[in-house]
Structure formats: structure tokens, C-alpha cells
Amino acid sequence: MVIRIDEYSDVPIYQQIRDQIVMGISDGRLRAGEQLPTVRALALEMGINTMTVSKAYQSLKAEGYILTDRKNGARVRMEIARSKELSDANLWELKRIISEARLSGVDKKDLIAMIEEGYKEK
Amino acid sequence: MVIRIDEYSDVPIYQQIRDQIVMGISDGRLRAGEQLPTVRALALEMGINTMTVSKAYQSLKAEGYILTDRKNGARVRMEIARSKELSDANLWELKRIISEARLSGVDKKDLIAMIEEGYKEK
Amino acid sequence: MVIRIDEYSDVPIYQQIRDQIVMGISDGRLRAGEQLPTVRALALEMGINTMTVSKAYQSLKAEGYILTDRKNGARVRMEIARSKELSDANLWELKRIISEARLSGVDKKDLIAMIEEGYKEK
Amino acid sequence: MVIRIDEYSDVPIYQQIRDQIVMGISDGRLRAGEQLPTVRALALEMGINTMTVSKAYQSLKAEGYILTDRKNGARVRMEIARSKELSDANLWELKRIISEARLSGVDKKDLIAMIEEGYKEK
DNA sequence: GTGGTCTAGACCACG
């Protein structure tokens, strides 16, 4: 899976990596149990510091998306915990985006289509 | 309209103000043409720096949500530009949230319900 | 509150800081709402890098023990979430220690006394 | 006695082996004088490196829990030294866990029950 | 002034 960094984004690099891996897991580009690139390999490939990648992985690990071991590096977790709820931050963020979408004249159907797309079987 | 700030949020205060005003316009608590409090008044009321409020207003102005003039202060714009599209940033953010929702086991219907709620007539 | 680092310990420095702040909150040396030293101040005082202190604070923040804001630095949270349960890691660790205590001939009463002491009103 | 390894735990594998053998001795699953599997046998059975098992055994030997000789392999020691004291590391660790338990709202009685359980006659 | 991010580079234990 290719990870692309927008160096002009306000979103920190480690967060962008974290987000893209989460999205990769959700949309099936990363399978349960699949091996992630090593911290060093990904850092080298992306031209960034290993600490930055490490921070992304540690975040993913703390959130229960991946597991790391010293021998094999990082893998997508087989059973990701299902809280059944959006975090407060995501809930607010979603409300904000819906408000902005409405004000921009985005059709409600387009938003729903995005959800359908995101929930499609992979 | 009451604006509530979470001073411990990772979201900058000026951004929280900006977001809540946008949401207020979207859900009808703020009407087109309606007068906003002055920078000084809002800053005083919320116990924060005027610079912070000013930053929020400037952002809203730049985005086309409000108009300011020296005489009348700030008002909600009568005709907000309707790009008919989500910004790139919002598009990505929405995809991210949908991915996380799905992985957390949030029901697709709950997300759609939030959209319906946000688009309800006011 | 004085924080002491054992530089020969296997426990990472950031973890030692984190642990001592948690213990300080529990035993009343740090009160709810109390200001913590700034990242820079603590780093300087302890002769370590700001990143190391920052890591400790971020861990405490993620665990819900403290809150940070840009203006005032870090504070002990007023209401710490009460899961009512030990983490798996702490549960195992406690079992291990009890086993080792027993084998070393430590009196059961001494362990219970430590618990009583730790739960005393402050 | 079955030893279970969590390869994704932050606790090193050799430490997990060491801990489980100590717990086995304490709770009577391993009797004084009882033979332990050879390093090779255990490593083969668990699918891990012999070096890792060897490290665990060496640690147990250094701590006085087991004895090794070339002819008979490793055995649980007949008389384990009873220092009557917790090590400094365990003392600190126990204090930390008690602090976290208290802050999490864990009932004091639950901790005491764990001690009673760990000290039950076998 | 505050915390947050990032780099370049180093060292470490584990396995």
C-alpha cells in the first residue's frame, strides 16, 4: 500500500501515516494479519525520520489497530476492538463537516453515497 | 447563540469559534444578515484574547461566511457561495471518519442518521 | 513534587516520570486541577531532553490523567476516568509480584499493609 | 506446566518464561526438585529460539529459583532463599499498581482478595 | 511563553 504525505498539510506527518493505514485497513488494502513495512523501511522510502514513523506505529498500536513484536515488526491486528461508537472528537468533526457541506450546497445524497462506498464489502 | 470553548481541546480556540459559528449558520441559529457580536464583546464574554476572536472572524470572512465593515461590525453573509463541493481537507477527513467508524463497528445507519439530522429544514 | 530518575533503571525515563506523577496524584501530593511544571522547566530541572518530558506528558494526557493547553501548560485532571478495573498488564504484573513475594517469604500481612497505606484518605 | 507466550507483549519473551516458571513454583504447579524441560526441548515445543529459553533459565538460576547441571538439566531448587523482602523494583512496581488501581476506582478488597488467592495453601 | 513536531544521529535490548 502506498502512503502519500502532503508536506503542506497542517496534519502532522505521523498523523497522516496513521490515518492512511487506518483507511487502508478499513478499505481492505491492508488485510488482518498483514505485515507492515518496518519503521526503517518506511522512513527511508518516504524520506522522513524513523522517529516520525515510529510515532505513527505507536499510535496505531495504542489504538489497537496493529501489533508490534521485536522479531517481525508490525502487523495488522486480527481482531480490532469494536467500541461501537465514534470518539467525541470524530463525532464533532463529522457534525462540522456536514454543516459545511450543507452550506456549500453539497447534496445530501453525495454524502450518503460516500458512506455507502466506505461500508462496501471488500 | 452560545459559543462554548474547550480550552483543553487539541482544536485551537479560534478554530472552535469559527466551527461553531459555521454550525450555527448551517442549523439556523444564525440567520443570513444577522449581526455577530463585536470582537471585543465576544472576547470579553468568553474571557479570551481579542486576537483569538479576531482570527476566527478573519477566517470566516476569508471563507465567505461573514462580512465585516467598520461601522456595523460583522454580519452573516446573505448569500454564501455554494461551491457544491467539499474541500479536499473535508473530503479526506470525512473518509477518515467513515473508515474509523466502520472499524469501530459503528452502524452505517447511525452515520446516515447524522446526515439526515444535519440537513433537516430549519 | 520532586521527581527522581533512576538512570540505571530499565524503566525508560519518560515512563518513570509518568509513573511518579500518577503516584503523586494518587497519594495526594498532586491535587486535582494542580498545575504541573512546564515541559521545558521539568526537562531543565532534571537535566533531560524536552522530548522525553513531552512523551511522559502525552502519555498521561492519553490516559486521561492530565490535560494540556497551549496557554497554561499541563494540569491534573479534575475528574479522572474510573474504569473500575486493572489493566491486563497490571493484573499480570500484580500476580507476578505476589508470587515472588510469597517465594521470598514476605508476609501476606505486609502486602496488605501496603494496600491499606496506598488507599488511605489523603 | 504449560507456558504461554504473547509474542506481541511488551514483556520480552525470556521474561515471560521466567515469570511463568516463578509463578508455577509459587502456586505449586512446579514442585521443589522437579525437573524442568531442557532448553532445547522447551524451545522446540514453543517454537522459539534456544537462546531465549536459555536466557530465562540463566535468570532463574541467578535468582536462586533453579539449579542446573550438565547431566540432569534444570531442576527447581529444594530451598529457595527467603530474603523476607520484596526487591526494590518489585516494591516500586507494587506501589505503582496500587496507585493506578486506586485512581481507576478498583476496590481495595479486590486487591486484597488477589493476595489471599496468591497465598493460599497448595 | 506554551506544547507539539521533526530531524539526524546514536545507542539499546531482544531474538
Add this chain to the structure above:
DNA sequence: GTGGTCTAGACCACG
């Protein structure tokens, strides 16, 4: 080889 930790030093946005 793997992830984890730490430093020295820099730059950033926020307020």
C-alpha cells in the same frame, strides 16, 4: 534486523 529510547537542536502555531 527489529522496534524503542534518548539527545541536541530547531521550528511551528497558538495565544
